[in-house]
Amino acid sequence: MASNLNQHHHHHHHPRINGQISPPPCPHLADFLSRNGSKPFLALQDCLRSKPPGGRAAIRRDPSEVPRCVSCGDSSRPRLYACVACAAVSCHAAPSPSSSHAAAHAASYPGHEIAVDVDRAELFCCACRDQVYDRDFDAAVVLFLSTSSTTSSSSLVPASKPENLRKRRRVDYCPWSPDIQERILVGNGSSRLDCESDQKPWGLRGLNNLGNTCFMSSVLQALLHTPPLRNYFLSDRHNRYYCQQKNAKNDNNNARLCLACDMDAMFSAVFSVGHAPYSPAKFLYSWWQYSANWASYDQQDAHEFFISMLDGIHEKVAEKDRCKSHSQGHGDCCIAHRVFSGILRSDVMCMACGFTSTTYDPCVDISLDLEPHQGVSGKAGPAKNHHSCNGNTDSKSSSESCGISSLIGCLDRFTRPERLGADQKFFCQQCQVRQESLKQMSIRKLPLVSCFHIKRFEHSPIRKMSRKVDRYLQFPFSLDMTPYLSSSILRGRFGNRIFPFDGDDADGSNEMSSEFELFAVVTHTGKLDCGHYVTYLRLSNQWYKCDDSWITQVNENTVRAAQGYMMFYVQKMLYYKVSEKQVS
Amino acid sequence: MRNSVNRPPTPDAVEHQEKEPTLQEIINIKLIESGEKERLMELLRERLVECGWKDDMKALCRAFVKKKGRSNVTVDDLVHVITPKGRASIPDSVKAELLQRIRAFLVQAAI
Ligand SMILES: [Zn+2]
Ligand SMILES: [Zn+2]
Ligand SMILES: [Zn+2]
Ligand SMILES: [Zn+2]
Ligand SMILES: [Zn+2]
Ligand SMILES: [Zn+2]
Numbered sequence: 001m002a003s004n005l006n007q008h009h010h011h012h013h014h015p016r017i018n019g020q021i022s023p024p025p026c027p028h029l030a031d032f033l034s035r036n037g038s039k040p041f042l043a044l045q046d047c048l049r050s051k052p053p054g055g056r057a058a059i060r061r062d063p064s065e066v067p068r069c070v071s072c073g074d075s076s077r078p079r080l081y082a083c084v085a086c087a088a089v090s091c092h093a094a095p096s097p098s099s100s101h102a103a104a105h106a107a108s109y110p111g112h113e114i115a116v117d118v119d120r121a122e123l124f125c126c127a128c129r130d131q132v133y134d135r136d137f138d139a140a141v142v143l144f145l146s147t148s149s150t151t152s153s154s155s156l157v158p159a160s161k162p163e164n165l166r167k168r169r170r171v172d173y174c175p176w177s178p179d180i181q182e183r184i185l186v187g188n189g190s191s192r193l194d195c196e197s198d199q200k201p202w203g204l205r206g207l208n209n210l211g212n213t214c215f216m217s218s219v220l221q222a223l224l225h226t227p228p229l230r231n232y233f234l235s236d237r238h239n240r241y242y243c244q245q246k247n248a249k250n251d252n253n254n255a256r257l258c259l260a261c262d263m264d265a266m267f268s269a270v271f272s273v274g275h276a277p278y279s280p281a282k283f284l285y286s287w288w289q290y291s292a293n294w295a296s297y298d299q300q301d302a303h304e305f306f307i308s309m310l311d312g313i314h315e316k317v318a319e320k321d322r323c324k325s326h327s328q329g330h331g332d333c334c335i336a337h338r339v340f341s342g343i344l345r346s347d348v349m350c351m352a353c354g355f356t357s358t359t360y361d362p363c364v365d366i367s368l369d370l371e372p373h374q375g376v377s378g379k380a381g382p383a384k385n386h387h388s389c390n391g392n393t394d395s396k397s398s399s400e401s402c403g404i405s406s407l408i409g410c411l412d413r414f415t416r417p418e419r420l421g422a423d424q425k426f427f428c429q430q431c432q433v434r435q436e437s438l439k440q441m442s443i444r445k446l447p448l449v450s451c452f453h454i455k456r457f458e459h460s461p462i463r464k465m466s467r468k469v470d471r472y473l474q475f476p477f478s479l480d481m482t483p484y485l486s487s488s489i490l491r492g493r494f495g496n497r498i499f500p501f502d503g504d505d506a507d508g509s510n511e512m513s514s515e516f517e518l519f520a521v522v523t524h525t526g527k528l529d530c531g532h533y534v535t536y537l538r539l540s541n542q543w544y545k546c547d548d549s550w551i552t553q554v555n556e557n558t559v560r561a562a563q564g565y566m567m568f569y570v571q572k573m574l575y576y577k578v579s580e581k582q583v584s
Numbered sequence: 585m586r587n588s589v590n591r592p593p594t595p596d597a598v599e600h601q602e603k604e605p606t607l608q609e610i611i612n613i614k615l616i617e618s619g620e621k622e623r624l625m626e627l628l629r630e631r632l633v634e635c636g637w638k639d640d641m642k643a644l645c646r647a648f649v650k651k652k653g654r655s656n657v658t659v660d661d662l663v664h665v666i667t668p669k670g671r672a673s674i675p676d677s678v679k680a681e682l683l684q685r686i687r688a689f690l691v692q693a694a695i
Contacts, residue, residue: 051622066616076612094664129660 026128028106028113032084033134035111040084041123041137044116048144050354057121057141057495061087067118071101081115081124089118092126102126122495131496138497145494146356182235201539203230203270206277206549210284214548215302218533219309220280221546222520222566223263224270225537227574228339228448233267238335240264259312260335262286277549287312302522302533303365303453303566310336310364340364342447345486348426349438351419355430360444365451365566368410370469406474407452407567415442415484442489446481450516450569456524468528474560475521475567477538481514516569524565536562611690620689624682631678641670 025033032040049060059082060067067082068075069091077091081102086109090102106113106126113127121141123132203224207217223229232238240261247258262283270278290312313336332338344363349356417440420426425434456469482488491497521536535546536559545554605613615621632638644666649657 051619055622055626064617066613075616076608094660094667124659128658130658 025134026125026130026132028125028127029123029132029134032111032114036085038134038136041134042140044084044137045140045144048121048141050145052351056119056493057145059116059118059121069101071104080118081126082118083109083112084114084116084123085109085112088112090115090126092124094129100126103129120495133496133498135498142494142497145354186235200275200551201542201544204537204539204544204546204551205270205275206546206551208277208279209548210279210281212300213280213284214533215300216284216287216305217280217548218522218535218546219302219306219566220266220283221535221537222522222568223309224267225520225539226339226449226568227519227570229335230267230271232335232339233264234271238264257286257289258316259283259286259290259309260316263313275551301457302524303367306451306453306566307364310340337362337364339449340447340451342366342443342450343445345442345444347440347442348420349440350426350428350431351436351438353428353430353435355428357426357429364447365453366414367453367455368407368414369455370471370473371405371409371413404474405471407454407476407479407564410452410454410473411484415440415489440489442486443481443484444486446485446514446571448571448574450479450481452567452569454565454567456563456565457528466528468524468531470563472561473564475518475564477518477556478572479516479518479569481516485514513571513573515572517572517575518567518569519575520568521559521562521564522566522568523562525563533565534562611686614693615686615689618689618693624685627685628678628682631681632674635675635678637670637673637675637678640673641666644669 024030044059047059047061049058049063050056051058051063066075067080067089069077069080070088071090074091077093079092079102080089081092082089083102083105088105090105091100092102093099102115102124103126106115113125114132115124115126116122117124123134123137124130125132207220209217238260240258243258243261243264266278266280266283287309291308314334341362341364344361344366346359346361347356348358417438420437420439422436424437426437427433428435428437452475454473456471458467458469517538519538523534523536524531525534526532532547536554537544537546538559543554543556543559545552545558612621615624629638645662648662648665652661
């Protein structure tokens, strides 16, 4: 950290804020730095406080100081600034210069323009009346807030970060761009879309029910139209003939079983001419063989099938490609994980001292609890329900009166800090005893395709009983995942700082890739045991209902009204590429 | 900060501090000293996020920055433009809850 604090040259390198290039420092800050360096900012380190532990950063000379304006004596003004040059605290208000003692202070004492907000620990130029940034100062604040001990995993460069994650960063997803030969192939392939006489999109066909197999068909329909997965198989990246030939050489009994090969066969068949329903019998057989030795699997559950299928593809492909590790954390191990694998971050903070322990876990989907029943008490009410209520934020109980659960609400709850009860105390490395803690989840890395699984089936292993929760859940067609990213969550905790937070990409591409479009919804209707799965697919912005072998065009309101069980969202960039019809 | 140079002459206005503090001042200081102010702020932040107020303000800010151009807007411009709208759109339920909490604090602190 010490070396970091001395990198003064950074000030002139147009650093980035929230992934965007920040403007050069204002003349007052530039002048201040050239005369004093960052020393005055570093001196502020001693005045950093957070109350309660883990709370926001504030500036106080001693912990119990009540800051007040030296000019008017007021301590209740919302904005109080401490001059960085002389420590005088002044009040500030936006509109007129006369109402700001901070601006008056800056005007009367040249060189006293830069001040620090005592309640936010953020720098401000009282002459420009704008926030300014200093890398060293921000580094000191983040370091202070991360933990008071240097041995812990800092939130910026987590010490606990597994080796594979570090590797992962260097080999981030790089989109495949076709060479000339492939481009011709692609061109030939896409011309098919244009010469379709009926308006049915390419590859849209029913899947025959082979006896209670709708749980499988519903997921296969979503996978067949998952843009990056479809592109992978249709561009022959896993050739079944080649794969089987290769396997025959290593005379391994199990080697012939390859779910990716079966996917390849299915993609070829489904994306060939015609619209007759397809029977995924071969696939079912292979998958059944694969999962036969998988004890805890629930035959009828689409989500369980989805998970086991990705596992199956991973196991076979990663094994064949002699991937050193079987762990999916890489994301590059196999096509299943390259498409679906994201990374979750979990912070557990000690409520006594603020020490935070951070862990990262790969995930192929996010399972969300349906929000608890609402409308009884506003206190337990979910967040942002006004999304569903035409934005009448003024009315007292807009969120209570409409009481509709939403995917957004579920995600808000998923990433909200959660106080772990006295029965789940965690061992704090700093206090060296078990303490009450605050846990917060966030998304470190978004996958190309985000699958959200709504926990509609409640299993109680003790009572050997399961039940289904039939409750409507609203889901958006376009979803911005920015608020749930680790970088956003950390920014909320640390304030506006100059350098990237966990997961902020240096090139600012984050903002683009956090926008998602819905392309498939797997729904479940009926009772737990005798229910039926149906998938809605969005192709070229038109919705289709895939009910076993039956495909029908449906209105988007039908989809909105459906009881979603699994929602598949793809990064917007990838979605528009598929939906645009080729213009030749 | 403590060992800073160039401390300007103490402003004459410091005398203000010696005058009898108002009731509002006393309450404010009690709130700060007890840590209750920080808790209230946290509660308020949470409520304003829940009711969508924060998103609305964010949208207003974005719109304003877009209109003015990214490099022509200062924090003070934003505060000046957004504050009246922000104050006006805080749900009554949130105000009521906060008032309730402050009252409870005053009773308990026996002011
Ligand atoms: Zn003042
Ligand atoms: Zn000063
Ligand atoms: Zn300035
Ligand atoms: Zn294969
Ligand atoms: Zn894998
Ligand atoms: Zn601790």
